[in-house]
């Protein structure tokens with residue numbers, strides 16, 4: 001359950017004094033999510049999400065994220081517009097932690113995405129890439145290729161504990177990724193965590209909205225697409241679903257056709273994207289105490305995806 005910070009009714013009432021949202025009508029913690037504390041807030045003016053930012057989000061990055069959400073909403077992209085307080089500020093403080101109120105987005109995430117969901121999600125991602133064009137905020141990807149080897153160096157033992165012999169395999173992967181990593185692909189603002197839990201659909205299955213922009217950064221658009229292929233197109237048994245992947249790519253290209261260089265780069269980008277999530281999951285695995293409120297995500301799921309990518313995907 002991702003509510004790390006409890007807020008009392010009195011604290012909420014005092015906090016809302018700073019906003020023009022009227023009195024609170026309902027307020028409850030949201031169990032989903034792992035990074036921040038999220039609350040569903042209903043006031044006399046409507047429904048909102050109150051987020052208290054926790055450990056992984058750096059306070060200095062918050063203006064980048066919140067301004068991006070405002071930019072995307074201004075461009076008509078269905079993402080949650082931050083609500084300014086009475087002084088026009090979208091970033092506030094609650095219980096001594098950074099906090100913000102954003103618009104509540106309707107829709108449901110797909111627990112078991114179908115091929116049709118993948119097509120819609122692909123189109124939603126391309127739309128996001130186009131809507132983000134021109135956003136003046138800059139944020140380097142601090143979980144990009146250059147960060148992987150140093151991150152792994154800190155967690156070699158955890159990898160060996162999970163699977164004896166794994167650290168040598170990861171070393172080889174990292175060396176190959178460093179040699180083969182594509183540069184100079186079309187780049188811009190990317191989501192970088194476009195997983196099924198962060199994408200909402202309408203009841204008719206159409207793409208509705210994207211949430212959780214707290215890994216957004218500057219990187220290659222095709223890298224974002226590779227993260228997405230990994231997150232949406234593997235079956236529970238670990239096999240890659242090429243039909244789902246083709247639908248996702250097809251949906252993406254409805255809005256933003258890929259260049260030949262992007263298409264050629266996708267298999268290695270997908271291998272790198274699998275490495276990125278393997279590594280952060282590995283780091284969280286060791287760092288999450290037994291009995292913690294949030295269960296860490298399984299690093300070996302992404303190790304299995306890495307193994308598929310070592311063979312090289314054929315997507316086109």
Ligand SMILES: Nc1ncnc2c1ncn2[C@@H]1O[C@H](COP(=O)(O)OP(=O)(O)O)[C@@H](O)[C@H]1O
Nearest residue numbers: 030032033034035036038049080103104105212
């Ligand atoms: N703007 C929003 N509109 C509707 N629901 C939201 C919104 N933001 C977050 N949620 C809900 O809160 C949950 C956790 O949000 P998320 O941003 O993914 O948290 P975390 O960053 O902690 O992983 C989501 O699964 C969703 O149910």
Ligand SMILES: N[C@@H](CCOP(=O)(O)O)C(=O)O
Nearest residue numbers: 033034035193195277281297
């Ligand atoms: N998507 C990441 C973890 C981040 O979780 P989110 O709830 O913020 O999307 C993973 O699967 O490792």
